[in-house]
């Protein structure tokens with residue numbers, strides 16, 4: 001349950017703010033100067049806040065679009081990411097966002113036009129070369145779609161830039177607005193899945209696997225490129241059978257030939273995020289498993305990680321064309 | 333522990349009576365009343381007094397693992413009716429401009445309001461905010477000890493443009509008293525939040541016993557704490573764990589044994 005709405009005074013009269021406030025009219029509204037004064041103070045308890053987060057309507061002043069970390073993405077040469085929101089309405093226990101900010105409140109930036117300007121400028125720096133823009137790094141791209149209307153602005157924007165590609169990373173089923181648009185070959189919606197057992201234990205509030213598969217199916221049917229992300233694969237005693245069951249469930253409804261890309265990665269977090277999150281949730285089995293620190297990244301011991309990836313890869317390869325597979329190199 | 337911070341005894345009296353708090357005869361700096369997991373401190377008027385009292389009472393209770401706070405008092409408002417109660421969601425210090433945002437308790441049905449904390453009494457009523465003389469000092473100090481979710485300020489309108497009752501002590505007590513049920517609901521909600529945090533803490537006796545079993549370096553202690561908190565929160569009994577560790581001779585083997593138990597337990601997520 002959302003507790004209240006904070007609104008930056010400077011964007012109080014922005015048309016997107018007005019739309020948002022109309023939807024949120026039942027919630028207490030508190031005017032603030034800058035989102036950082038609510039979002040950044042240390043004296044907040046993320047865990048308590050996550051139960052009843054607030055929504056913060058704000059303006060992103062700079063750094064709207066940033067270079068993606070090395071190895072992030074699908075192997076293109078030019079990779080950038082941007083987040084029109086900070087934090088997520090879902091609560092996946094493995095999610096690095098839990099350790100990212102002091103606050104669990106959801107920040108919604110309304111100055112899409114500034115994001116758009118930066119996307120155009122960056123794409124123009126690499127004429128004729130594909131430039132990837134990843135959305136859903138600090139949030140779930142579509143989860144708040146009915147409120148943010150993200151796709152209404154960003155899809156036509158990217159569609160109009162010849163060398164721009166965009167990936168929307170999501171665990172939501174909010175594809176209604178995309179189904180009303182003409183599909184764009186350079187915009188990939190990537191759905192992430194973990195097996196049913198991990199989903200039930202770790203993905204609080206996330207729509208069921210069946211519902212997400214249905215959302216994927218509808219997008220594919222409408223002609224949109226769709227990606228599959230089996231990430232993170234989480235270790236548990238039954239992970240192998242659970243992963244096979246997940247693949248069976250997905251490919252019973254999805255034609256593997258029609259997938260834009262498939263990737264796979266096991267659970268991993270930077271050491272700092274791992275420490276912060278495991279302190280927040282000391283009772284969480286995921287963080288009590290046998291883990292290993294390598295190059296600042298905490299993940300499963302190498303032999304276990306290898307075994308998991310090899311097994312999952314082998315299963316996956318039985319079902320998808322090799323060229324659509326992209327292993328996750330990015331660790332963090 | 334829940335700490336009440338009130339400027340005046342007449343503001344605190346309904347709370348003292350309701351929760352049957354007893355006056356402490358040890359405290360000299362401030363009047364303090366104690367009850368079951370609850371303390372009420374009478375700070376005196378003004379933000380400096382409120383900050384000093386809050387810091388003093390927190391420092392006097394170093395054993396309290398998580399503290400919830402309620403600053404309860406009267407405030408001025410331009411148009412609100414005398415007796416209306418608000419849960420503050422924004423506190424602005426009129427002198428420094430510093431702003432504080434106590435996190436709204438979602439379960440609360442109380443109306444929210446901003447409050448401007450003044451350095452001097454004033455009858456310059458503003459439309460969009462309550463005003464008082466303590467909230468910013470209270471926030472400044474209390475937020476050093478607790479999170480914004482556990483730090484609340486409740487203000488009841490005692491003065492408006494038409495009527496001023498803030499100087500009538502009897503009346504102030506009555507104004508607070510008429511909200512005692514809503515105040516109690518707020519207390520319960522805060523205790524609920526506080527319990528959630530406190531449940532994750534280590535039980536001190538068993539922890540001390542564990543530490544006395546071997547010599548642990550600081551790094552080993554950190555690891556031990558993680559393992560012990562995990563197992564404690566997964567309902568492993570400390571007696572049975574300590575029993576299993578009795579045969580271990582070194583810090584390392586104690587940690588390894590606890591690791592094996594944790595690894596086994598966590599494989600089912």
Ligand code: SF4
Nearest residue numbers: 088090092095139171
């Ligand atoms: S859906 Fe994605 S962004 Fe949201 S909590 Fe889960 S992992 Fe994090």
